[in-house]
Amino acid sequence: MEFTQFHPTTLYHPKGHNFLISESVRGEGAVITDTRGRPFMHKYHEKKDLAPRDIVTRAILNELLESGDKFVLLDLSPIGKENIPKRFPNIYKTCLQLDIDISESPIPIVPAFHFSCGGVMTDIHGRTNIERLFAAGEVACTGLHGANRLASTSLLEAMVFGRIISDYTIANKDFYYGFKFPEVRDWIDTGIIDIIDPALIKQDWTYLQNIMWNYVGPVRSKKRLQRALIDLRNLQEDIENFYRDAKMDRKMVELRNAIQTGAVVAEHAWTNRDSLGAHYRID
Ligand SMILES: Cc1cc2nc3c(=O)[nH]c(=O)nc-3n(C[C@H](O)[C@H](O)[C@H](O)COP(=O)(O)OP(=O)(O)OC[C@H]3O[C@@H](n4cnc5c(N)ncnc54)[C@H](O)[C@@H]3O)c2cc1C
Incomplete structure (x- = not known):
């Protein structure tokens, strides 16, 4: 990632x-x-x-x-x-x-x-580690791009893997077709529901974007990534608390997902000390 x-x-x-x-x-x-x-x-x-x-x-x-x-x-x-x-x-x-x-x-x-270049890890059939969940396109990490992507290859990758997944599920249709998802329980209204303040959501997005650009951007270092991880953890904690008490809302879910994704990118950048392809560390 x-x-x-x-x-x-x-x-x-x-x-x-x-x-x-x-x-x-x-x-x-x-x-x-x-x-x-x-x-x-x-x-x-x-x-x-x-x-x-x-x-x-x-x-x-x-x-x-x-x-x-x-x-x-x-x-x-x-x-x-x-x-x-x-x-x-x-x-x-x-x-x-x-x-x-x-x-x-x-x-x-x-x-x-x-x-x-990274994303949800798939095998050569586009399968993820969750049964019946496939990934194709930019969200997937098929391994095709390695550490850096060559220009104009991502649309091709999305199409090729889309086709591979389609062929694979057709070839194994007894397993993949006719599957019924388990029923999702209704929202449990606990009565303690926070009103989502759009100003906070907007501010959190700006904050997240600034963290990612300034500390996990094109030039990374131990100190920058350390700062990113601390800030992202705080942000994650805030949003998780808010998330538990607020009624689900698309903007809220997207923000939570974005913070989680940002945290994964920062953690991986922190762990990998070698500059390679699209990951560059000055230290
Ligand atoms: C400016 C620019 C120029 C580019 N030029 C090229 C190029 O010349 N050649 C090339 O190969 N690549 C190019 N790329 C990269 C390429 O466009 C993308 O990698 C590719 O479009 C990704 O396609 P995708 O279908 O995987 O994802 P996306 O195009 O991001 O599609 C994902 C879709 O999922 C929807 N979605 C998201 N969340 C949810 C949800 N929870 N429920 C339902 N739907 C959801 C989104 O609205 C979106 O429509 C370019 C990228 C950019 C930004």
Whole structure:
């Protein structure tokens, strides 16, 4: 679960419009620069802007740390003003809607979380350790991606494993079809029910996101992970207490699941001291 891939080039926008700027833009010649227009990737890797995702991500974060800026720039001018709308119509249109004309000016970018290589462990048939529960797609850990994912392989993985699972259940249909789930008991109303305060849920999400980004993000260390584990345990304790006394609600369940998932990622990152693929520790 510690193998979490970050994408180096996501649109930075004050109103928080998340939008991924494809790597193919750099493939066509776009260059990452600081806010003064100075390229910096040559300092980090011989392939410069075409270095692997994790290296570009860390380079950007390092530059941001040194400069104190909130974003760096992706300069598309080497592609040629007239080619940009033709080669990248979606990126061009989306940015234009946000008042950024990428044929005239560079795109403000920051790295962002992108893909989880780990997940629910499956075997080659997509089976998990819970009978009749299969997993396919990003939620699954089939082992296909190893410690880092190659671009454009996750949709393929989801389709391939979806097909494998379908074939497997059809081949074993006597076991898998016609199964009836045990009846779920009704909610027991104890009378001591907390009202879920949306402000608290929102704040907990922000807190969780900050913990994960700052301490379990692209650059990890013993101290950062230690802090993450302490903060996540506190958050987990709070939410568990709240969870017991509050009436089930989708937002609440999602928050609880997210905290649990974050804690598993942090624990695995803590345990694994070797930097490999999408898991990077400075110590
Ligand atoms: C910006 C971006 C660009 C990408 N580009 C590429 C690319 O070019 N090529 C590539 O191969 N991969 C790409 N990826 C990765 C790829 O898109 C994802 O890995 C893939 O879409 C995951 O598919 P999935 O069906 O496993 O999960 P999801 O697409 O996340 O689907 C899970 C679904 O489950 C639903 N769900 C969640 N909880 C519940 C619940 N409790 N009950 C019922 N439903 C629930 C969700 O609403 C969602 O619809 C990209 C990812 C991002 C973020």
